[in-house]
Amino acid sequence: MNAPGEGPILEAPILEARGLTRRFGGLVAVDDFSFTVREGAIHGLIGPNGAGKTTTFNVISGFYAPTAGQVLYRGRDISGRKTSALAAMGLVRTFQGSTLFQEFTVLDNVRVGRHLSAGAGFVSRLLGADRASERAADARARENLAFFGLQDLADEPVSNLPHGHQRMLGMAVALAAEPSVLLLDEPFTGMNPEETRRMMDLVRRIRDRGVTVMLVEHDMQAVMNLCDIITVMNFGALLVEGAPDDVRNDPAVIEAYLGAATDNGAGHAA
Amino acid sequence: MPEPAGAANPENSVWRIAGRLKLVFLFAALAVLPYLLSYSQQEIAVLLVVNVLLVCSYRLMTLTGEWSLGHVVIMGVGAYASALLSKRLGMPVPVSMLAGGIVAAGTSAILSFPLFRMKGFYFLIGSFAAGEIIRLIWKRFTDPFGGPKGLKRIDAFPDIDTGFLSIDFYEPVNYYFLALVVVSASLFVLYRIERSRIGLTFHAIHWQDRLAESVGVDTFRYRTLAFVIASFFAGIAGGLYGHYVGAVNPTRFGVDQMVYVLVWAIVGGTATFHGPILGVVVLTVINEIVLRGLGLDTVRPLIYGAILILSVLYLPDGLESVGPRLRAWVQRRRAGPAAAGGGAA
Numbered sequence: 001m002n003a004p005g006e007g008p009i010l011e012a013p014i015l016e017a018r019g020l021t022r023r024f025g026g027l028v029a030v031d032d033f034s035f036t037v038r039e040g041a042i043h044g045l046i047g048p049n050g051a052g053k054t055t056t057f058n059v060i061s062g063f064y065a066p067t068a069g070q071v072l073y074r075g076r077d078i079s080g081r082k083t084s085a086l087a088a089m090g091l092v093r094t095f096q097g098s099t100l101f102q103e104f105t106v107l108d109n110v111r112v113g114r115h116l117s118a119g120a121g122f123v124s125r126l127l128g129a130d131r132a133s134e135r136a137a138d139a140r141a142r143e144n145l146a147f148f149g150l151q152d153l154a155d156e157p158v159s160n161l162p163h164g165h166q167r168m169l170g171m172a173v174a175l176a177a178e179p180s181v182l183l184l185d186e187p188f189t190g191m192n193p194e195e196t197r198r199m200m201d202l203v204r205r206i207r208d209r210g211v212t213v214m215l216v217e218h219d220m221q222a223v224m225n226l227c228d229i230i231t232v233m234n235f236g237a238l239l240v241e242g243a244p245d246d247v248r249n250d251p252a253v254i255e256a257y258l259g260a261a262t263d264n265g266a267g268h269a270a
Numbered sequence: 271m272p273e274p275a276g277a278a279n280p281e282n283s284v285w286r287i288a289g290r291l292k293l294v295f296l297f298a299a300l301a302v303l304p305y306l307l308s309y310s311q312q313e314i315a316v317l318l319v320v321n322v323l324l325v326c327s328y329r330l331m332t333l334t335g336e337w338s339l340g341h342v343v344i345m346g347v348g349a350y351a352s353a354l355l356s357k358r359l360g361m362p363v364p365v366s367m368l369a370g371g372i373v374a375a376g377t378s379a380i381l382s383f384p385l386f387r388m389k390g391f392y393f394l395i396g397s398f399a400a401g402e403i404i405r406l407i408w409k410r411f412t413d414p415f416g417g418p419k420g421l422k423r424i425d426a427f428p429d430i431d432t433g434f435l436s437i438d439f440y441e442p443v444n445y446y447f448l449a450l451v452v453v454s455a456s457l458f459v460l461y462r463i464e465r466s467r468i469g470l471t472f473h474a475i476h477w478q479d480r481l482a483e484s485v486g487v488d489t490f491r492y493r494t495l496a497f498v499i500a501s502f503f504a505g506i507a508g509g510l511y512g513h514y515v516g517a518v519n520p521t522r523f524g525v526d527q528m529v530y531v532l533v534w535a536i537v538g539g540t541a542t543f544h545g546p547i548l549g550v551v552v553l554t555v556i557n558e559i560v561l562r563g564l565g566l567d568t569v570r571p572l573i574y575g576a577i578l579i580l581s582v583l584y585l586p587d588g589l590e591s592v593g594p595r596l597r598a599w600v601q602r603r604r605a606g607p608a609a610a611g612g613g614a615a
Binding site for chain 2: 084
């Protein structure tokens with residue numbers, strides 16, 4: 001029943017991996033892995049621990065070059081390009097945990113996020129002639145904060161923020177870069193159910209703004225409720241791809257997560 | 271003590287005027303200063319002003335989080351370039367000084383390709399190795415660089431003679447003012463850079479280079495930019511030094527000099543713009559007045575080492591943290607009686 005993902009691929013893929021492979025010495029972390037993400041989707045990438053999700057993520061976002069295979073973004077081969085170049089093309093990632101500029105204020109974090117859109121020449125920065133574009137960048141940064149309900153905390157140092165707010169700020173920084181594709185690295189880790197619910201709502205609203213979302217996540221319930229399509233990895237390769245309901249009931253997925261069903265003769269879905 | 275580069279200040283015009291006044295007083299004091307000093311102290315004051323530019327340019331580099339051991343050699347590149355350009359090509363000294371800065375900046379732009387493949391400790395060692403290679407080139411190629419003896423009889427800064435006003439830059443007082451003008455202008459540029467979005471981006475790279483990269487900051491380019499700007503001003507400092515002293519040699523730009531720059535920066539503190547200036551001024555005063563007065567200036571490295579250790583142990587945020595600490599202490603003392611009644615203050 002290992003039906004490859006012939007699911008609801010409606011439009012041309014915005015992001016695609018073809019035969020993606022990444023080796024670390026003798027270890028093959030990602031092995032001939034292919035998937036497609038269609039524009040406007042919330043696409044989940046799941047799999048048991050050590051399946052190669054994070055490595056895949058790091059290859060897509062340019063932290064590692066693939067050993068073999070390609071990553072295509074809007075049909076262009078982007079494998080091995082610098083993360084900053086990918087961000088300029090509209091492919092922006094977030095990080096696990098509260099990876100932020102902890103020493104900055106909340107607003108300054110988002111201002112850095114607006115790096116690409118707040119361009120100005122060196123001399124105009126020196127002379128202060130960038131004031132108009134900086135003011136516009138500030139206004140947009142405050143809008144980005146307001147989207148996450150963080151506008152009243154703009155001048156707080158990040159280190160004063162509770163964990164949940166820091167996670168949202170991480171998304172705000174990424175969204176400030178105006179991505180077309182947002183790659184979320186475990187956005188729900190360490191959140192309580194209420195925070196998870198709010199975060200899911202925010203992810204949907206980000207998608208409704210026209211941003212394609214791809215996320216790696218451990219929280220099964222969140223993934224099942226949120227994603228339009230789910231790709232399941234195991235041992236660095238594609239296991240199953242499909243809609244949440246198909247994936248949930250797929251014996252191969254259940255086996256990958258819970259071990260071989262034949263051992264006890266009964267494999268119940270979690 | 272973070273100082274977010276772009277934090278919008280409230281419209282506190284009183285504070286702004288107070289800040290301007292402080293600057294006016296500072297420059298007034300700097301203008302009077304040389305007339306209160308002896309001839310030899312005036313010479314030290316010239317070198318101190320040059321060293322202020324050296325350590326401030328070094329701080330700009332450290333904003334991105336990378337500490338280099340080649341900064342003094344880069345200063346030497348500026349000094350050698352300016353000396354050779356004026357001596358061999360007959361370039362006017364003010365122009366050659368500027369050209370020295372540009373050569374220093376260009377050198378670091380080339381060096382950044384191998385060096386910024388590394389970070390942290392590896393970059394530190396790499397920058398040391400690069401600096402030593404440059405010094406070996408000076409020593410080996412006697413033809414333009416004069417070998418181990420270096421260059422002598424470097425052209426002096428040309429006198430200004432407009433009939434009623436004539437300035438002879440051989441006089442330390444006059445060279446002091448020249449250096450003061452050049453260094454003030456340079457510090458202003460460095461300050462503006464740090465206060466702009468460029469400075470914010472440097473800080474961002476320091477604290478989370480992966481996050482900065484993920485929102486489109488080309489961290490390699492910005493590290494290179496910081497290195498090149500810092501090197502340009504180090505080269506200017508080198509030019510000011512070379513045309514004042516009249517001689518440069520490879521030993522003058524050796525690693526022991528670099529250690530002094532590090533000690534100034536660390537003892538002063540690098541979190542604020544004025545920290546390294548405090549460091550170099552205080553340590554120079556200690557060195558030249560106290561140690562020389564006590565006849566201890568031959569054991570300078572020993573004393574500097576002790577000061578470094580003491581400051582790391584007891585003043586880890588540098589001399590720049592003394593002021594805010596004192597202010598907080600005074601406020602606590604003042605709030606003391608009131609707080610005793612109220613509890614939390």
